[in-house]
Amino acid sequence: MRTTTLHTVAAATAAVFVLASCSSEDGGGGSAASGELSGEGTGDSCTIEAEVPLGAVLSLTGAAASYGESQQRGLELAAKELAEKGGITYDLTIEDDQTDPRQGITLFDQFVNDGVSLIIGPTLSNAAVQSDPIAQEGGVPVLGISNTAAGITDIGDYIFRDSLTEQAVIPQTIAKATEEFGLEKVVVMYSNDDAFTESGFEAFEGALEDEGVEIADTLTFSKADTDFRALLTEAQGAEPDALVVSGLIEAAIPLVTQARELGIDVPIIGGNGFNNPRLMADAGEAAEGVVVGAAWNSASDNPENQAFLEAFQAEYDAAPDQFAAQAYTGLMLIDEAIRSECAADRESLKTALGELEDVPTVLGEFSIDENRDAVHPAVVQVVQDGKFAVLE
Numbered sequence: 001m002r003t004t005t006l007h008t009v010a011a012a013t014a015a016v017f018v019l020a021s022c023s024s025e026d027g028g029g030g031s032a033a034s035g036e037l038s039g040e041g042t043g044d045s046c047t048i049e050a051e052v053p054l055g056a057v058l059s060l061t062g063a064a065a066s067y068g069e070s071q072q073r074g075l076e077l078a079a080k081e082l083a084e085k086g087g088i089t090y091d092l093t094i095e096d097d098q099t100d101p102r103q104g105i106t107l108f109d110q111f112v113n114d115g116v117s118l119i120i121g122p123t124l125s126n127a128a129v130q131s132d133p134i135a136q137e138g139g140v141p142v143l144g145i146s147n148t149a150a151g152i153t154d155i156g157d158y159i160f161r162d163s164l165t166e167q168a169v170i171p172q173t174i175a176k177a178t179e180e181f182g183l184e185k186v187v188v189m190y191s192n193d194d195a196f197t198e199s200g201f202e203a204f205e206g207a208l209e210d211e212g213v214e215i216a217d218t219l220t221f222s223k224a225d226t227d228f229r230a231l232l233t234e235a236q237g238a239e240p241d242a243l244v245v246s247g248l249i250e251a252a253i254p255l256v257t258q259a260r261e262l263g264i265d266v267p268i269i270g271g272n273g274f275n276n277p278r279l280m281a282d283a284g285e286a287a288e289g290v291v292v293g294a295a296w297n298s299a300s301d302n303p304e305n306q307a308f309l310e311a312f313q314a315e316y317d318a319a320p321d322q323f324a325a326q327a328y329t330g331l332m333l334i335d336e337a338i339r340s341e342c343a344a345d346r347e348s349l350k351t352a353l354g355e356l357e358d359v360p361t362v363l364g365e366f367s368i369d370e371n372r373d374a375v376h377p378a379v380v381q382v383v384q385d386g387k388f389a390v391l392e
Helices: 024-029 065-085 101-114 125-138 166-181 195-210 229-237 249-261 278-287 303-316 322-341 346-354
Strands: 002-010 015-023 052-058 090-096 118-120 142-144 159-161 185-191 214-221 242-246 268-270 291-294 359-361 364-368 379-384 387-390
Touching (some): 052 065, 052 101, 065 090, 065 303, 065 322, 101 118, 125 142, 125 159, 166 195, 166 242, 166 291, 195 214, 195 242, 214 229, 278 379, 303 322, 322 346, 322 359
Parallel strands (some): 052 090, 185 214, 268 291
Antiparallel strands (some): 002 015, 291 379, 379 387
8 A cells, every 4th residue: 555645835935845655654744733733824824833734535546546536636736736825834645545445444544543634535425434433533524525425424523525415416417407308207227336326316316206207217236337238228118218327437438338339319317426537538429418417517617717727737738527626626625724713733624614605616606514515506517529518
């Protein structure tokens, strides 16, 4: 196992950004005592002398690696920009949970004991369900940057997220799709061995009922499945107006491709797991017309998003996706919370995160509600000409 440590070091006259790798036995640089994590001033004038230790648990290998790699890039870009801002020094250690909840548990326990002020992640909701209780028990705030399953923040009052829940996005998606395509009858498909996709299914089921759309059949699969021809043939027999699918990107790509190969030409409506450029890159023409609800769209013209798009492209010679945008926003929100009281100990940060309101971000105007969930605009997207566009 490797640990990626990002030290964002800022002074009044210079900023240094160092990316280093060290083995987990090195401990990632230690932590400051809570009494040292208070400074002077507030907002942009805040100065904290001690390093602020943060941990991040991402899926950099395994089935969810494409999401985790985007998140790492978003965090690295935010760290670089905060180094240039000055006043606060962030020591951010990024660890790979290998898309294995058991590894996530180990890493959360490590970060709690290492004295970090906050933990970012993990990438998947089913990992959060198992690892977040460790942070809650240890009194360490957690900011989920892609956990959309229902009930995550119910784990406890130290658990926050900047990712909109499926329950916040999917009803808007179904309402828009019903209006656009005149949906009357659909087939729902989902992987029933993952907390995130199960939560997505429940949100789809409720939203379809609210819109008066009949569910002709509900078909389940495993998140490890790649051959969907038998299920798709069964779905085709129901003559639905659309397929509604809650699955991760590894399932989304072959499912969409095989559906079109079988001559299924009705709209395919996906959950948050479809929010990945790999859908278009790997499914190609088959992805055209796929509808996905999202927390972010690159076409947003708010100034924070435009600056983010430009900076990300310059840094990585690639366009960001939603997972990069949410990760970038996450670190910026942590910085906003710390600067509000110029304090970065666990209790101060927990309080400040809960008080975030109307913060201008890449995702739009952002607030945390009384349940420690994200509040900001959602968007319904459709794949057009190989990229996501807003479904008007």
